[in-house]
Amino acid sequence: MLGAKSSDVIFTSGGTEGNNMILHTGVKYFHSERGLSHGGLTDKEHLPHFITSNLEHDAVKLVLEHFAEEGIAGVTFVPASPKTGHVMVDDVIAAIRPSTCMISVMLANNETGIIQPVKEIFERVRQINASRKPMPKILLHTDAAQAIGKISVNVQDLGTDYLTVVGHKFYGPRIGVIYVRDLGSGKEAPLHPMFYGGGQERHYRPGTENTAMIAGLGRAAKLVTENIDKYTRHMEKVRDYLEEKLKMEFGEDVCFNGKFDKSQRIPNTCNVSFLTVDCSGFLVLSMCKQVQASIGAACHSQSRPSPILLALGIEETVAKRAIRLSVGRETTQEDIDCAVNDLKQALDGIKNDKS
Numbered sequence: 594m595l596g597a598k599s600s601d602v603i604f605t606s607g608g609t610e611g612n613n614m615i616l617h618t619g620v621k622y623f624h625s626e627r628g629l630s631h632g633g634l635t636d637k638e639h640l641p642h643f644i645t646s647n648l649e650h651d652a653v654k655l656v657l658e659h660f661a662e663e664g665i666a667g668v669t670f671v672p673a674s675p676k677t678g679h680v681m682v683d684d685v686i687a688a689i690r691p692s693t694c695m696i697s698v699m700l701a702n703n704e705t706g707i708i709q710p711v712k713e714i715f716e717r718v719r720q721i722n723a724s725r726k727p728m729p730k731i732l733l734h735t736d737a738a739q740a741i742g743k744i745s746v747n748v749q750d751l752g753t754d755y756l757t758v759v760g761h762k763f764y765g766p767r768i769g770v771i772y773v774r775d776l777g778s779g780k781e782a783p784l785h786p787m788f789y790g791g792g793q794e795r796h797y798r799p800g801t802e803n804t805a806m807i808a809g810l811g812r813a814a815k816l817v818t819e820n821i822d823k824y825t826r827h828m829e830k831v832r833d834y835l836e837e838k839l840k841m842e843f844g845e846d847v848c849f850n851g852k853f854d855k856s857q858r859i860p861n862t863c864n865v866s867f868l869t870v871d872c873s874g875f876l877v878l879s880m881c882k883q884v885q886a887s888i889g890a891a892c893h894s895q896s897r898p899s900p901i902l903l904a905l906g907i908e909e910t911v912a913k914r915a916i917r918l919s920v921g922r923e924t925t926q927e928d929i930d931c932a933v934n935d936l937k938q939a940l941d942g943i944k945n946d947k948s
Contacts, residue, residue: 594814595756596747601776603784603797604807607769608738608759609652612697614787614798615734615755615771616656619643619695620666621785626729641694642667646680646709647904648702653736657697667692675906678707678851685714689721695732700751701740704889704901704917705851706862708744711735715752732782738762742817743859744825748772754782764922765813766806824922829860831920831929836863838933843867850902850915861921864902866914867936870943874916880939884932887917 605611623641643657647670660666669688671680680698696718701708715733722730734755737746742763748756758770775781777795790799817824839847850864867877874888889899898912907915918932 594741594746594818595758595772596749597772598775600778601748601772601774603771603773603776603794604802604810605769605771605798607767608650608736608757609769610787611757611759611769611771612650612652612736613656614784615757616643616653616660616695616697617787618755618783618785619732619734620660622732622783623666623692623694623729625783640664640667640692642669642690642692644669644671644685644688644693644696646670646685646698647672648680648709648901649697649699650703650736650738653697653699666694673904676853677856678702678705678853678905679709679856680714682710682713682717686717686721689718689731691728693731694729695734697734697736699739700735700737700746700756701743701859702851702901703739704862704899705864705905706739706858706860707851707853708740708857708859711753712751719752739862740859742813742821742824743828743861745821748774760806760810760813763813763817766809768803768806768810770810825860827922828920828924831924831926832860832863834926835918835920835929835932836865838929839863839865839936842933842937843869848911850907850911851905861919863918863920865916865918866911867916867940868911868914869940870947871910872914872943874914876943877914877916877936877939880942881935882938883935884918884939886919888915889917 620641643666645653645657657668661668671684671688673680698709698711698714700711718731718733733753735753736757738757738759739762740746741758754774756772760766760768773782773784776784784797786797788799793799793802846867846869848866848868850866878886898909899915902912902915
């Protein structure tokens, strides 16, 4: 599915553990390489430095914020452009310091679906790494949780050192995988364990493996490998139909968040705000009889404006009304018709209550 070798794969409990393991590896890698050449660095630069975007999932964002708060590492959160919805390659490159040890940029945003220019960023960084000696090279990580199963993802094409996989994002069990380039070859990207114990997963991730979930994940990956083009086309067709129906039903009172003419999106995601009533997306969903959706990241249920949408320059009054609608492999146009009708009755009910 990933274009990787089986020896490059380590199983984890999920994406959160995988991201933590990779980011902690970045810290240990920096300190293990410090003796090579760190002359002339300032006190601040003797800390490892990470570069990421301001669009990341909390499993990356909060880890790096913790590093910064505890004085473990310095972090630059590169802001996404409000014109494209993604970080700009030049902005990421400009943030590089002598102490930069890792760049972590998600492959596709989980709320807007916008695909980030990961391949282009990593190509530029590999060129910098080639002339960076004797300074340690910059490690490259992408959290691909939201992209896998929606678009083709190949680690060789991306040029990444690390990649995070989350099973339940592509119809697999709730288990995770991290890809680590050439692991165990002697020329690999480094990986340091967070746990110590029985030595499973070549001592990188000890603890008895959940073999049933691993088998389920393998089956889900096989389905993606065999059918990704079909899945992508179907979801894009149904998602576009959803947006057309919403526009037909609500006209100028519907706002599509994170939809930019020149930016690519994964095919299953539609982030939308309804401007007809002054209420939260949370309230709209609570009035729906059939639609099940989220107001932002699926693991967050609190009624608050999405930090991701605010980071894109979307007004708070619009962001607080946002709903993330997702289509799937088996979603039909009839399902979309039902969903739009359900949203209409919910909004009509709220308007009647307010009047």
